[in-house]
Amino acid sequence: MKKNTFKLFIWLLFILFIFLIWPGKLIYPGSAIIGEKPYSEGKDGRWRLIGTQTDLEYQFEAVSDRLKGITLNIRKQDEIPYGQYKGTIIVSIKDSYGKNIAAVNQAISQLHDNTLIFFELDAYLTKGEYYSLSINLENTLLEKLSLFEYKEGDSFVPGIQYNYLKSLEPTQIILLWMSCLILGGILFGEKYIPHYNKFIKSFLFLCILGAIGGWWYYYKFRPIVNNNKVLSRVFMVLILLIILIFIIQLTLCYWKNEKKPHKLFLYSSFIWGIIYMIIFPAFTAPDEDTHFVSSYDLSSVLMGMDQLSENGKVLVRSIDNEIYILSPGCELLENYYSTVNKKTEKWVYEESKSRNPYSTSRQTSIFNYLFQAIGLLIARVFNLNYFWLIILGRMFNLIAYIVLMYLTIKIIPIGKWLIYVISQFPMVLELGASFSYDVINIGMVFLFIAFILNIKFNMKPIQIRDIVFISFIGVIMTMIKGIYFPLLFLIFIIPKEKFENDFIKKHSSIIRLFIVGIIIVVTFLVNNQMLTHISGTKNISSAIIGHVNARSIYTLMYDPVEMVKLFGNTIIKYGDSILFSIFGQKLAWRIDMLPLHLIACFIGIFVYTLGVNDKMYRSINLSDRITSLVIMLACACLAAVAMLLVNTPVGSEVIEGVQGRYFLPFLPLLSVTAAYSNSKALEITTNVTRVVLGTSILNYIAILYIFAYILSN
Template sequence: MKENKKNRKYIIICLSLWLVFCISLLVSYKEEWTVFINEQHIVYHEGINENGKTKKLNEGDSLIQKFKADYSEMTGIALKMNAESVKKCVVKVKLISEEDNKCIQSWKQDLGEVKNNNYYNFTLKKTLKNTKNNKYIVQIDVLKTEGKAAYINLYNREDGSHTTLLCNNKKMKGVISYQIENGIHIALKKYAFAFFVGTAICFSGMLFGCLKKKKIEKLFVFSAAVIGIMYIFAISPFSVPDESRHFATAYAQSSSITGKQTLDAEGRVIMNSSIWTQGQDPTRDSYIEAVNGMTGHYEKGKNISTIPPLNGPYYFAYIPQVIGLVCARMIGLNPIQIVYAGRISALLIYCLIMYLAIKIMPYKKSMLYVIGMLPMTLQQVMSYSYDSTLIDLSFLMFAILVNQITREEGDIDKKIWVVFVVSMVIVATIKFVYLPMWGLILFVSSGTKRKKIKKYIGCAVGIIMSGGVILLSKIGTIQAAVQTGTAAVDASAEKVSLSYCLQNPKLSIEIVWRTLERMSSDYLEQLVGTSLGRLNISIPVIILVGFVAILFISMLEVKNENIHIPRTVRYWSIFSILIVGGMVLASMFLGWTPIGSNMIQGVQGRYFLPVLPLVGVIYNNKTIVLEKRLDNYLMIICVFLNCYTLYFVILSGVIKEALG
């Protein structure tokens, strides 16, 4: 009877949350998605920067603009003309094939009927196919004008563009801004349907798991895999901080493994141009590119030189992503599929590692579930950032060390020592500031004196090996911190150095204090993930409150659970968090902040993710305890909050200007 009552609660909660989510999705689809689905899909745009020159459209003028197609299909063209104050301006627009001088289609338009300073669309009756590298002419003949003349602003040509503009057979210094269209955003319907199905699978799977009493680690793998894949497609490739540089490094490693050419003569990574989209934010066009690419429709490119890979011994930092890239390239996937294969591989390896971590965690398993499902955690682990490997190892070692601390006295297994030393060395090559957390091994009960000596020897080996790696790989960083130079955030300004801090101790302390005082709330938002992408995808604060609430509850002790954490472990955890936080601030202060700044620049909340589980160890008291376990409720709410986070991420991409 009691069990049936609990099951009914799960069903009611899941269905209620699912209904609320579906209402939001339905309303936004009808009122917002459909508007943008029916907008023209722009596949090319030339003319972004005005050159300050204009040309009036006088009666009898004839303008001819020649351009070369860099796309496979087109359904229309849009020309930017200013007719805000025009009474009448009748123009005839022709699209002509330059190869045979054949008129493809012509349009007659009175610009005065639609007074604007924007693009006028000219839609083709029949889609032009196989247009790549073909040359076309747009001819604008001004037939009749009344009153104030319309005019066009001239724009600079794009780099490498062959576009030219003639007015009455005279070459102009600039071009008309134009856009090439290829249908409407119909693929967004597939995207919306896939999102709906994904969230439905997630809710129904969690409900099934709760009713069948599945273990937390299994529910984590299911929910993280489903929601993580939705994050992969919601947050477009290279929209995570520095992801393009990380991708170039991982791609270079995959090229070496597969025997392909890796770098050009100048040390830049060589890859297919269809892969490389440096600095792309989520937009409706990027979503369409993902749908088309994953279904085999993409613009075939050629090999190009991009950017140099990261300098340093990052041989193990990209293992999760490189596995996916190598497999995808070996089986012959297309360029878009290759990009997503690396992300999916990183996510699946994260799910496997978290399965092991939660399984061996002796208590507070739901805390590790919630931390592992935070939006910022999922964003980083599914990206090409080396944060993926860093977070994997940090969470796994945390669980292993807590497991060892809470067990009966005995020798530490050799396998654990291998994982301990190897993980220390890998983390040292990525970001050594997180190594203090590995010091928890000092508090593992050893029993006999001989076992204690073995423990200290193992610690010494890890410290020596990771210390050597730090000295070899980070010596340039250390030297840069001591010396003066330009700041990363502002190349024109001199950066703060160690000598500057020693000469201005009072000012340095004030800057640190002001940073903590005024930026702590921002760091919390970024830590949870209400500022995703390049911190330019904002999520409502109410979602932040929800995640913080369930995270706090997951850290509470459960009545009659007798797991003893020594006080010294809690003290070391506090020490580790303070040291890690201090080193993060110091590294950004000495390597990123320009002299004259009143706060430390470049610090992001995600930098504190690897040590977040330590907060659960610190919060270990009997003042506030749970009468019973709330794991299933916390997991269901966590899934609900993630679905809403994805909802706002995708919505912001759909309504964002594709080129804005």
């Protein structure tokens, strides 16, 4: 009884407080400063004289119901200190009938040279109506003061800054009243709300997230978002999607006790992928403009239009040749989303105006750009505008990546949660929501690793179809990016006891080596870029766009000491940057968008899930760990060598262009090398919830940082 009485008292007190906000205007949670700071330095203008006989008046429109003060830039006309003068300067507010509403008298002796002067008022106004600000002198021997006025065009604007308090809007008051009713329902609905404790915890969790977002909006986003319809709509869509993903995850993890990572991945990656797709406009992902042009060329080939321009450049619709700004910013976001409803005008085919207008899809495998090209093909067939062309191309790439990762998490026997966490890295989500084929490469490599580990750990003997599937995925994986061909040697961690045939079991090592050799040969025949890197020759398009380097594998082999020096210098200079960029500190065009403390949290969850491997550690011996470690080191070295060949100038002391995203594909092998004897399965529901909601909370904060960066540029 006492408990209910206390609840009732608190609730009634809260409602009373809320109801007094509007009519009584007891609180003003916001402020507004109208006008720039009235500095005179470096600005064109004039000094307007304030006389002792006449008032200096300026008209202004009230932007709120309460004016708290004004800031002026005034000065004397002589060198005598203010302290030697008597008298006052009077600043007053008058309505349209000339009636004084508020006034403040300031002793001239208390003024200071070379300072802005703040006059504190407390004027109750009517928002939207016009008032006059009056300034005059009384009882002083000081003949004149001057007020600075800016020059804007052919007119002058007074250097006055108005400081307002802003009361809540009527809609906000109504929302507060509704919140009171909801709060009362929660306080007294314990007997009637099912799973009351879960409901309260979920409600408090969402309230905390809302408070964090509200703080960012109020102090970071509001001044820019409120004055821009496009940005405000983008912001609202982002907020709705973020609310949706947290509600879905709370429902699945906390209410339905869903523990299967592949199902949780499906919802999380799709919605977070769309969020990253929205916040990053076209061509802001690394090399996305190049990937777009290559995807466009492949879509033309699929449509039976395989011609290029006379200069070898890709032909695109003139309406698709509009925005090629590479750095994300406020202007780009606004320009990009302003084309949503733009009608498709008449167009012609013309040369691409991209930074790299030459297609790389003709020198690589079809799988690099197939899914993006299908999205572009559909947009072109239906004659959709530029915006929807970009969205469809990105969307098909995202869906293909999600399908590959879903299959990976479902079939891999260890490291399921490790892969889930990797899939939630800002770097991976940004790539997945772009035209980059890196996510297809990541998905294919993950799927290959998953299939190998599945064969190793399941109880079934290996079948011919398994070998065929391994070979097929291996060919696609290495065709997309050849530097990951060392992963093919994972086939050697499959025990020979898995082979039923005695002949194959006896010669299993030779047969596996033969399979790896066949995959590498097929890959080299399809992907001629690997051959050009080895031989030191360059294809035509590389020469045209300026990717010319004197190094080749031959020259590197003759100077191994130089190689060791380059690798060591790179680790010393770029090691920390490469590590943090794996998780997503550097997004877009390698821009530092996310703070280190946020990246440290991602690293913490990543390390935590390293030990979660479903108790399969008993089947992992020392040779498996060593093999996996050697393969990871080989892939990392090949990635560095590739950048040395194509991106590092001769004479450079470090390898340029090595990025963290190149190390993402082989990270699942850490589940093999890091498995330890007291390993645990992530079976407790609360732990699952912490991993899922934890990665989403970090992405939520990451989106806030990214949006703040975009609005500030």
